[in-house]
Amino acid sequence: MVDRERRITRRDLLRRAPAAGAVGLSLPALLAACGRGPEQQAGGGASPSATAIPTGDLEGTSIKVSTYGGFFEENFAAMYPAFTKETGVEVESVEQPTSEVWVVQLKQAVDSGTPPPADISMLSGVGIQRAINGDILATYDVSNLTNADNIAEGYIRTTDDGLVTGVGNVSWYITIVSNTERVPESPTSWSAFWDSEWENELALLRNAANSYLLEITATLYFDGYDILDTEDGIVEVMTKLQEVKPNVKLFYRDEAQAQQAFNTGEVSLGQFYHDITTFAASQGEPLRSVFPDEGAVLDSGFWAVTRTTENVGGCVAFIDYFCRPEVQAELARTLGTTPTARKETMDLTEKEYEAVGGPGPDAALRPKYEIYDQFEDFIDQQWTEMMLS
Amino acid sequence: MSERRDPTPATYGVLAIPIAVLAVFFLIPFGMIVATSFYRRIQGGFYEPAFEVASWQRLLSDVFLERAAFSIGICLLAGAACIAIAFPFTYFLTRMRRRPHVALLILVLSALSLSEVIVAFTWSVLLGRAAGISNILVWLGAMNEPVAYQPSFIAVLLGLSYIAFPYCVLTLYPSLTRLDREVTEAAQTLGASPWRTFWTVVVPISRPVIMAGFLLVFVFTLGSYLIAALLGRPEHWTLSVFISDQASFNANVPFASAMAIFLTALSLVVVGVVALIESRTRRVA
Structure with missing residues (x-):
């Protein structure tokens, strides 16, 4: 005999369908977040051989170039026509959210063999390292860059064999940013973040690998970066950093979110980008950026070519163009970023240079990129625990 | 009454299409996610095919289990809040x-056209101190200075309930439209007040659809990550926020797969x- 109570009738099924369907509803988002599956391969280390650069005529070819969105991208896009006029290479400008997110998308395109979302991408220091480790970048000989001599030391990333993987194009500073209406006089030291005066008033970047708060804390309280060489040291620094938490109102991932919070005075003080702040202030927003006594954090954007591009010649010509001193100077004047070209090669006045670079790169804190390579998941776990504590 | 007929080949043909779509676009990707959760993570890079349980072990750390419990809790609350508002509203x-x-x-359905980003940003402004609702209270003289109601637990709960509310109404609507008016009229003829009729007649009759609406909101909000990320402090972030962070950042x-x-x-x-409790209590009743 069939147990009538247990048998699922059509009506039962219909009644329960919304709930069952709902389980499915949440899945597309999760699937989307998780990206591709088993056939995806990952490689370690950089490509051993250089990508061949065709020497033919570039006239009429095209490339897609990706930079950070908004004001940043608009400014870059305005400079592309001059390059096209000179070389005949059409440039399509594409926006990217952040390097870390963008690298994942590039990786998926390279693995699946679909056209990459961009032939050239601007990648941050941490982003380009992941791209190199994931073997998704084209490499080429430095001799292809006729203007490479203009670029300051440390801005040309190469493989162990000396092949170029990325060329620094702009640098930016992370400084102490405050809303002038809420903060009459800005603090000049990162140590202000630990001051209870700012309880529930701070905005900080949300990840260890883009906020560089570990470097800042190590400089302030542990006499430099040496302590970050071991896991125990990282934990010690993280414990000190934890004291900041009551002061943090906003841990932000998106610049737009932080920008709005700073502009409106939703937060009073925090870490943010010097270039965007200076631009927003020039547009009348009540903001100021201060280079801290201990040094602002200096990060850079590197031009990197996707391995599967069909126009590596056009890409290298583009990168070479952006190594020119006059182009670098123009970027500093319009975008407010710090040039990667050596100071003496450009016609920037002292005042212009100081406006974008403050006391200069020598006084800046440099990210300790290698720890995000070596201890990535350890730092991430500790960081998550710190934020949730 | 219509007679039940045996399914014809055409019926199977019609059914085959959604089943095939489900298999191709749901089961296969889901299988891929299961496989990926066992892949080897390469620090500083991406990942490679392997069979490792490291990701699952990490998932079992206190911090992520606690996040999972929190996510379930706040989404159940969002489900309860939505039903509490949507049921009388729809009725x-x-x-x-x-x-x-x-x-x-x-008006209610038009809220469906708003993306989660817009909803989250709008609520963050409304609950903020710069241009938020507390400014109205200051203007009315009820407060001395504007305050921020976000980031907070309540802000996240409010945001989650807001995005799920139209779906909840949509789930309740067909059943409540068909509710026989004679039933409520009979109760009132027997002397029950409208309020008592609602509580003792309408609500019990509608229990299955209330459960369906509640579960729909629960599962729907469980997949949301922007609301929690934009309206909450880290301690109010749901597991979905961390999934998104791990996968994309x-x-x-x-x-992320695990x-x-x-x-x-x-x-x-x-x-x-919940379905089990519902069916048990129904049998007892």
């Missing part, structure tokens, strides 16, 4: 005259438990 909506009825229904897709499967499994368990 009285279906009792309205046609013109305001349709207008109100369109850290390129740790194996760990968390996604865990969350899906947990939601199925909760749905199962």
Whole structure:
């Protein structure tokens, strides 16, 4: 005999369908977040051989170039026509959210063999390292860059064999940013973040690998970066950093979110980008950026070519163009970023240079990129625990 | 009454299409996610095929289990809050005259056209101190200075309930529209007040659809990550926020996959438990 109570009738099924369907509803988002599956391969280390650069005529070819969105991208896009006029290479400008997110998308395109979302991408220091480790970048000989001599030391990333993987194009500073209406006089030291005066008033970047708060804390309280060489040291620094938490109102991932919070005075003080702040202030927003006594954090954007591009010649010509001193100077004047070209090669006045670079790169804190390579998941776990504590 | 007929080949043909779509676009990707959760993570890079349980082990750390429990809790609360508001709302909506009825229904459904980003940003402004609702209270003299109501637990709960509310109304609407007016009229003829009729007649009759609406909101909000990320402090972030962070920011897709499967499994368990309780209590009643 069939147990009538247990048998699922059509009506039962219909009644329960919304709930069952709902389980499915949440899945597309999760699937989307998780990206591709088993056939995806990952490689370690950089490509051993250089990508061949065709020497033919570039006239009429095209490339897609990706930079950070908004004001940043608009400014870059305005400079592309001059390059096209000179070389005949059409440039399509594409926006990217952040390097870390963008690298994942590039990786998926390279693995699946679909056209990459961009032939050239601007990648941050941490982003380009992941791209190199994931073997998704084209490499080429430095001799292809006729203007490479203009670029300051440390801005040309190469493989162990000396092949170029990325060329620094702009640098930016992370400084102490405050809303002038809420903060009459800005603090000049990162140590202000630990001051209870700012309880529930701070905005900080949300990840260890883009906020560089570990470097800042190590400089302030542990006499430099040496302590970050071991896991125990990282934990010690993280414990000190934890004291900041009551002061943090906003841990932000998106610049737009932080920008709005700073502009409106939703937060009073925090870490943010010097270039965007200076631009927003020039547009009348009540903001100021201060280079801290201990040094602002200096990060850079590197031009990197996707391995599967069909126009590596056009890409290298583009990168070479952006190594020119006059182009670098123009970027500093319009975008407010710090040039990667050596100071003496450009016609920037002292005042212009100081406006974008403050006391200069020598006084800046440099990210300790290698720890995000070596201890990535350890730092991430500790960081998550710190934020949730 | 119509007679039940045996399914014809054409019936199977019609069924084959959605089943095939489900298999191709749901089961296969889900299988890929399961496989990916066992892949080897390469620090500073991406991941490679392997069979490792490292991602699952990491998932079992206190901090992520606590996040999972929190996510379940806040989404159950969002489900309860939505039902508490949407059920009386929908009931009285279906009792309205046609013109305001349709207008109100369109208004509720138009909220579906708003993306989660817009909703989250709008609530962050409304609950903020710079241009938020507390400014109105200051203007009215009820407060001395504006305050921020976000980031907070309540802000996240409010945001989650807001995005799920139209879906909840949509789930309740068909059943409440068909609710026989004679039933409520009979109760009132026997002396029950409208309020008592609502509580003792309408609500018990509608229990299955209330459960369906509740579970729909629960599962729907479980997948939301922007609301929690933008309106909450880290301690109010749901597991979905961390899934998104791991997959897109850290390129740790194996760990993100493990968390996604865990969350899906947990939601199925909760749905199962609620459905079981519902069927047990119905039998007793």
